[in-house]
Amino acid sequence: MQQHWPSPVISQGPNQSESRGSRWLRPKKGRPEAKPGSVTGAARAGQRSRRRRLPLRAALAVISGRAAGALSRRLHLGGGTSIVGLVAQRLYPDIIRHLATQLEHGSVLVTGTNGKTTTSGFLAAILRDAGLRVWRNREGANLLRGVAGALVVRALPSGNLRRGGQAISVFEIDEAVMPQAVRLLEPRAAVFVNLFRDQLDRYGEVESVAALWRQMVKGLPETTTLVLNADDPTTASLGELARGPVLYFGLEDLTLDLSGQGGQGTAGTYQAVDSRSCVRCGSDYRYSARFYSHMGHYQCPHCGLERPAPTVRALQVRQDTFDRLRVTVETPTQLGEIVIPLPGLYNVYNALAAIAVAQALGISWEPIVSGIEQFKPAFGRGERVQVAGRTLRLLLAKNPTGLNEVLRTLFSEGTPRHILFVLNDNIADGRDVSWIWDVDFERAQGLTASLTVAGTRAFDLALRLKYAGFAPEEMTIIPSTPLRALEELTGSQARGRKGRGRGRARHQLQQHQAVAAKTGPKVSAAAEEGATSLGETATPFPGYGLATALEQAIEQTPVGETLFIVPTYTGLLELHRELERRGLTPHYWEGQD
Amino acid sequence: MHGRNEARLTLTLGHLYPDQLNLYGDRGNILTLKRRCELRGIELRVVGLGIGDALAPDEYDLLFIGGGQDKEQAPVAQDLFETKGIGLWAAIEDDMPVLAVCGGYQLLAHYYRPAEGPDMKGLGVFDAWTVHKGPRTPRCIGDVVISWNGMTVVGFENHGGRTYLGTARPLGKVLKGHGNNAEDGTEGAVYRNAYGTYLHGSLLPKNPHFADYLIGLALQRKYGLRRLTNLSMPPGEIFNGSTPAQLTPADDPTTLLRPLDDHLEWQAHAAILERLGLYEEAVAALRRAEAA
Numbered sequence: 051m052q053q054h055w056p057s058p059v060i061s062q063g064p065n066q067s068e069s070r071g072s073r074w075l076r077p078k079k080g081r082p083e084a085k086p087g088s089v090t091g092a093a094r095a096g097q098r099s100r101r102r103r104l105p106l107r108a109a110l111a112v113i114s115g116r117a118a119g120a121l122s123r124r125l126h127l128g129g130g131t132s133i134v135g136l137v138a139q140r141l142y143p144d145i146i147r148h149l150a151t152q153l154e155h156g157s158v159l160v161t162g163t164n165g166k167t168t169t170s171g172f173l174a175a176i177l178r179d180a181g182l183r184v185w186r187n188r189e190g191a192n193l194l195r196g197v198a199g200a201l202v203v204r205a206l207p208s209g210n211l212r213r214g215g216q217a218i219s220v221f222e223i224d225e226a227v228m229p230q231a232v233r234l235l236e237p238r239a240a241v242f243v244n245l246f247r248d249q250l251d252r253y254g255e256v257e258s259v260a261a262l263w264r265q266m267v268k269g270l271p272e273t274t275t276l277v278l279n280a281d282d283p284t285t286a287s288l289g290e291l292a293r294g295p296v297l298y299f300g301l302e303d304l305t306l307d308l309s310g311q312g313g314q315g316t317a318g319t320y321q322a323v324d325s326r327s328c329v330r331c332g333s334d335y336r337y338s339a340r341f342y343s344h345m346g347h348y349q350c351p352h353c354g355l356e357r358p359a360p361t362v363r364a365l366q367v368r369q370d371t372f373d374r375l376r377v378t379v380e381t382p383t384q385l386g387e388i389v390i391p392l393p394g395l396y397n398v399y400n401a402l403a404a405i406a407v408a409q410a411l412g413i414s415w416e417p418i419v420s421g422i423e424q425f426k427p428a429f430g431r432g433e434r435v436q437v438a439g440r441t442l443r444l445l446l447a448k449n450p451t452g453l454n455e456v457l458r459t460l461f462s463e464g465t466p467r468h469i470l471f472v473l474n475d476n477i478a479d480g481r482d483v484s485w486i487w488d489v490d491f492e493r494a495q496g497l498t499a500s501l502t503v504a505g506t507r508a509f510d511l512a513l514r515l516k517y518a519g520f521a522p523e524e525m526t527i528i529p530s531t532p533l534r535a536l537e538e539l540t541g542s543q544a545r546g547r548k549g550r551g552r553g554r555a556r557h558q559l560q561q562h563q564a565v566a567a568k569t570g571p572k573v574s575a576a577a578e579e580g581a582t583s584l585g586e587t588a589t590p591f592p593g594y595g596l597a598t599a600l601e602q603a604i605e606q607t608p609v610g611e612t613l614f615i616v617p618t619y620t621g622l623l624e625l626h627r628e629l630e631r632r633g634l635t636p637h638y639w640e641g642q643d
Numbered sequence: 644m645h646g647r648n649e650a651r652l653t654l655t656l657g658h659l660y661p662d663q664l665n666l667y668g669d670r671g672n673i674l675t676l677k678r679r680c681e682l683r684g685i686e687l688r689v690v691g692l693g694i695g696d697a698l699a700p701d702e703y704d705l706l707f708i709g710g711g712q713d714k715e716q717a718p719v720a721q722d723l724f725e726t727k728g729i730g731l732w733a734a735i736e737d738d739m740p741v742l743a744v745c746g747g748y749q750l751l752a753h754y755y756r757p758a759e760g761p762d763m764k765g766l767g768v769f770d771a772w773t774v775h776k777g778p779r780t781p782r783c784i785g786d787v788v789i790s791w792n793g794m795t796v797v798g799f800e801n802h803g804g805r806t807y808l809g810t811a812r813p814l815g816k817v818l819k820g821h822g823n824n825a826e827d828g829t830e831g832a833v834y835r836n837a838y839g840t841y842l843h844g845s846l847l848p849k850n851p852h853f854a855d856y857l858i859g860l861a862l863q864r865k866y867g868l869r870r871l872t873n874l875s876m877p878p879g880e881i882f883n884g885s886t887p888a889q890l891t892p893a894d895d896p897t898t899l900l901r902p903l904d905d906h907l908e909w910q911a912h913a914a915i916l917e918r919l920g921l922y923e924e925a926v927a928a929l930r931r932a933e934a935a
Binding site: 247250255256257323326327332334481482483484485486487488509510512513514516517522529531533534535536538539 | 662663665666667668669670671674675678712713715718784785786799801843844845848849906907908910911913914916917918922925926928929930933
């Protein structure tokens, strides 16, 4: 099997005309079918692109797309650039390729289960500091129409890009859409941050995404640098298939090893491990160090496959404060300290990925440091919002590993936190919420100063928390919609409940706080007590909907303190709209880029 | 307060392939069984049985097997057949309660026939078989409700294979969702006290009646009704108000167990029913919580 030890820094000139010129000569091959969840038009787009390119058509596509976008904003139908891309792609299926060729510095694509947005954010900040004009797709608009939209809004009515000079695009791409995106954009670098279990009903099993990626990597041109996470076995194994250069990044700080602290299955350190067996021979990996989930230093005892030695390495990670991580980073050309202004070990990986790409693009060290250290987190990735004297911090968590890491970040210091969980099961979240049972909520038990549970699946989450040792009385449960059957059973209370419930919730909260203050972490006793007092716990809900939940959670957080909001994806969008309605965040179509 | 050692009831749960078959929140089922036992002063020990571990039927009172990725299912199928098969058969013939979810359910039927490649051999506990009809056939995904013993059981299903029953009895009738094969309205399979089902989500947390049913079966099987009456523990600790001596073995084993406060469980259960339009059933579910 071919071995690709990472070459030192790959510096390619900014001019990519060579690769761009050759793209039309590329043999037609390995075109997998459109995958569920992807834009089905994309497969067709590729076919039609064999026709001649029509500048006129591009112009029409740009104009119509932008008109549709303007109309959509005007009518307040939503702010995504997706509608722009959708319309433009309809009129000219090859619009992405047409516009992307005009970017002077080409494109970088970022994919993976967790950390796409933050990694591409870090990278964009670095590249901006290096003096480039960076164009990104909007967070969440990571299907092809989002990419098309991001390019079209920067195009002139002539069908050409506005100011393509000094421009580079950094796109975050949905895992399943990556094959089409790679074909259309022929990126200079493709970054694979990690692969975890996520939305089984949409992507299928982790293995089916991995198979898709393997197929795609085999077809990548030699001009594309692969940037891979060495500590994630499935992601790292893509390197063996690449024809072009490969760069790995990884953690080397062995003090972060979890396996010495109990490891798999022990109460309190439960890890959701999504890749367990060797990609080559199927035996279970052995870990000499495990950082979280299946991330770590692994080796296959059977065939000898092992973690590749990373080129961009974090030698030491120290937590200064909740969201200041001091990381010693070593690259082939540099050894230095970088402060990451975000919480969580997963953000160290995100930063390393961005550093690796920057090095591959030949960016010098100063913009790398400044880009990361002055990074402003995207909405929902640790961003701060001030509301009525409280600080809200939003930490998106959409799958077991993501949520486990958020909980670890929040509760590892033993500080009690005010928490609002939002669990939705809309299509973009994944309809199946059974993954919450693989999340280590036990670690939060006794550490919540207040706890509000909301979303379309609020009851499921509340139940999960109950089984993690929280008493139902400790939680304020605010489902998205009323439970009508309960209203009927409890009879006339339906109308008056809202007000009464609120008062009661407050009362309960005070009680709970008093109890918590006295007894500390002895919540399990309270839970048992709660379980024996029948009838009393027929929780009346203090209203419905996320707006009410947010209000409640804020109310339960004393002035000057921080409320941590942990939503799933559509929960985050809903919160964004709610905060926007109150004038607390910018409209998302007027974002930073 | 439950701490009198000589009276403490103990059950041992064998969790088959906890590392390989753990895809759909199967941990929730284990946590539920454990907690519902503990709240009644019953100790539930959980023993993981991985690939290569033998299954000695007399060491366990309850078995659980979950679902996993296809890639990880093949070595499991082989181990189940070669290493654990005899022990598992013996346990099931001896009326041990077994819960098999999703992939585990498929492994306990005759075979799984993938769209391509050779059949995966199952244990044949259930007279049933599973066929994957290829990528053109949509997966069965979504909330699902079945009627079981005159009550509702709710869950989430996500399976590509269609399971067809031979002589096996179904676990329940599909009220909403797909069930075994989206054709005949059956869901799951039952053989003696072995229950196979596609319902996860997790299954047991939102279906406390089914969880208690399994615990009750295990208690009944291990201790027998006579043994239970002789225990020095005050009956109210574990049992319902009625003295167990008055019960016949044919009775619902859950009546052995002291009811718990399951308001939240039934609300979560009812919320699923209601969103699927089963309003009357939702009211009935909430009434169960009040009746307890």
